[in-house]
Amino acid sequence: xxxxxxxxxxAIRWFHWVNFPVLFMMIWSGxxxxxxxxxxxxxxxxxxxxxxxPDRFFEALGVPYRLAEGMSLHFFFMWxxxxxxxxxxxxAVVSGEWRYLVPNRxxxxxxIRVALHDxxxxxxxxxxxxxxxxxQIAYTTVILMGAGSLVTGLAIYKPVQFAWLMxxxxxxxxxxxxxxxxxxxxxxxxxxxxxxxxxxxWNNFRAMVTGYEIATVxxxxxxxxxxxxxxxxxxxx
Amino acid sequence: xxxxxxxxxxxxxxxxxxxxxxRNKSRRSFLVMGISAMAGFAGWKWLTARPEAGSLSYPxxxxxxxxxxxxxxxxxxxRLAPTFPREMARxxxxxxxxxxxxxxxxxxxxxxxxxxxxxxxxxLEHIKRLPRVEMTTEHKCIEGWSVIVNWAGARLSxxxxxxxxxxxxGTPPGIRNRSRNLVRYVGLETPDGGYYVGMxxxxxxxxxxxxxxxxxxxxxxxxxxxxxxxVTTVKYGLKSIKxxxxxxxxxxxxxxxxxxRGYDWYTGL
Numbered sequence: 001x002x003x004x005x006x007x008x009x010x011a012i013r014w015f016h017w018v019n020f021p022v023l024f025m026m027i028w029s030g031x032x033x034x035x036x037x038x039x040x041x042x043x044x045x046x047x048x049x050x051x052x053x054p055d056r057f058f059e060a061l062g063v064p065y066r067l068a069e070g071m072s073l074h075f076f077f078m079w080x081x082x083x084x085x086x087x088x089x090x091x092a093v094v095s096g097e098w099r100y101l102v103p104n105r106x107x108x109x110x111x112i113r114v115a116l117h118d119x120x121x122x123x124x125x126x127x128x129x130x131x132x133x134x135x136q137i138a139y140t141t142v143i144l145m146g147a148g149s150l151v152t153g154l155a156i157y158k159p160v161q162f163a164w165l166m167x168x169x170x171x172x173x174x175x176x177x178x179x180x181x182x183x184x185x186x187x188x189x190x191x192x193x194x195x196x197x198x199x200x201x202w203n204n205f206r207a208m209v210t211g212y213e214i215a216t217v218x219x220x221x222x223x224x225x226x227x228x229x230x231x232x233x234x235x236x237x
Numbered sequence: 238x239x240x241x242x243x244x245x246x247x248x249x250x251x252x253x254x255x256x257x258x259x260r261n262k263s264r265r266s267f268l269v270m271g272i273s274a275m276a277g278f279a280g281w282k283w284l285t286a287r288p289e290a291g292s293l294s295y296p297x298x299x300x301x302x303x304x305x306x307x308x309x310x311x312x313x314x315x316r317l318a319p320t321f322p323r324e325m326a327r328x329x330x331x332x333x334x335x336x337x338x339x340x341x342x343x344x345x346x347x348x349x350x351x352x353x354x355x356x357x358x359x360x361l362e363h364i365k366r367l368p369r370v371e372m373t374t375e376h377k378c379i380e381g382w383s384v385i386v387n388w389a390g391a392r393l394s395x396x397x398x399x400x401x402x403x404x405x406x407g408t409p410p411g412i413r414n415r416s417r418n419l420v421r422y423v424g425l426e427t428p429d430g431g432y433y434v435g436m437x438x439x440x441x442x443x444x445x446x447x448x449x450x451x452x453x454x455x456x457x458x459x460x461x462x463x464x465x466x467x468v469t470t471v472k473y474g475l476k477s478i479k480x481x482x483x484x485x486x487x488x489x490x491x492x493x494x495x496x497x498r499g500y501d502w503y504t505g506l
Contacts, residue, residue, distance in 0.1 A: 002255045004262075017270065021277055037381030067380065068499030072297040075304055075501070076284075159377065160318045160471050160506045161311060167319065172375055172383055206259075210266040214259055 005215040007130065007207040012097060015088040016208060022084060023186060025077040026149075030183055032070025035063045040180050052184070078153065085146045100130045102140055107133035118196070142189050145182050152179040292499035305503035312505065314443045318470035321373045326387035326453050329376055329474075331460045335494060336432025337480055343464045346428070352402045352420075352486040359400075361464050364448055367391035367399060372445060372470075379473040379495075379504060388468045390449035393423075394442040403438060403486040410442060424491025425467060428482030435491030436469075436476060440505060445470040448481070473504045 042050040092098045110133025116122035126132040155166040155175040169175040207213040290298040348359040373387040398409040404418050423441040426433035446469040457463040462479025496502035
């Protein structure tokens with residue numbers, strides 16, 4: 001028998017979907033800014049594995065010579081990014097939603113099992129909780145990364161007025177480095193997140209829009225949600 | 238949709254009902270999402286298609302000005318940029334030649350100072366007579382690079398104090414002369430007017446804002462702004478104008494070369 005199960009509160013869904021285009025704009029405008037001093041590299045010893053980014057990449061996206069535009073967009077959307085993120089954290093704390101999200105002492109070993117399962121190296125199914133250990137770690141990390149972007153961004157934005165913060169981050173150049181790699185981190189997060197959502201299926205994705213998931217209950221006699229014998233279709237992401 | 242998925246169990250009345258409720262919820266939610274996405278997209282179109290102010294869509298320009306007011310309210314001239322050991326100083330890159338045509342005669346150079354409608358002429362000797370200040374600080378370019386440089390010169394605030402500049406009642410703009418008595422801006426331009434910058438008076442009077450005549454222990458070279466340039470730690474390098482020809486103390490917001498080309502006017506660090 002199927003039941004409708006409440007999964008994501010309305011506020012969380014709004015925070016999530018507002019963040020998507022806003023973070024996109026922060027990364028895009030960040031790229032417009034980064035072009036004018038594109039110095040970061042992936043090094044193996046002294047050998048450059050990858051330059052961020054090849055000229056062809058910048059040119060294909062039409063990035064060159066748009067620093068002024070990039071800065072004006074960055075300093076516009078930063079308010080939405082910060083406000084949305086702070087409201088999200090505030091809501092998660094007040095509503096108790098943080099309990100589903102924050103990893104506990106079992107999350108790490110569970111995350112390894114989930115990763116092995118998703119890489120098809122293990123047949124043990126992820127636990128049918130709202131968020132499994134891997135998700136808890138990933139989602140909590142990305143929130144901390146958001147906080148990191150605000151802090152490193154503020155240090156770069158006002159390095160004299162917030163010189164103490166800049167020094168705490170290792171100086172101006174280091175703050176810039178940290179800010180850049182956090183942005184790369186969001187892109188990596190996004191790629192994995194979308195892949196995982198795709199494999200988790202429609203029911204799971206729809207829950208992020210509607211708030212509800214259709215769950216299959218094995219005990220047929222009751223409409224009430226039986227706590228221990230609930231099975232959610234597919235893996236969740 | 239998986240709401241009508243038949244894999245696990247035979248379809249019954251209850252499951253059909255659940256599927257129907259889910260479909261209604263979905264329709265409503267996706268409709269809201271679609272409308273929101275379109276509204277967001279329309280907002281983006283609106284934002285980027287507004288008439289321009291200083292080569293920038295005006296809502297973005299207004300946002301920069303909002304950020305400026307916020308930054309000014311937090312600004313404190315006692316907060317200093319970190320300084321570094323002299324040995325860490327490097328030669329900064331020469332970036333752009335606007336307002337710096339060849340053929341400057343350093344001996345004929347004079348600095349014009351405009352304040353309250355009065356024009357004064359100052360020579361390099363006058364400026365060198367002011368207390369010499371040396372600082373090794375990180376010069377930060379708006380492009381994203383930075384370099385540690387050793388600068389020497391006179392504080393613009395010492396200069397203003399010596400010549401009673403920038404106050405409404407003509408008294409020196411010292412520590413006791415707070416903002417009400419100060420004019421709001423300082424404008425600086427090259428002798429040919431080809432490059433010009435505007436600054437708020439608080440940043441201009443910051444102790445790390447110098448009228449600079451020496452760099453890394455040498456007299457300023459032509460490339461780096463001889464005979465006299467501005468150096469300030471509280472702005473990006475684009476405000477540190479080379480070869481100053483004229484300084485204006487004014488209440489009217491001075492024009493700014495890069496602000497007219499889409500950059501923030503304030504660019505305060």
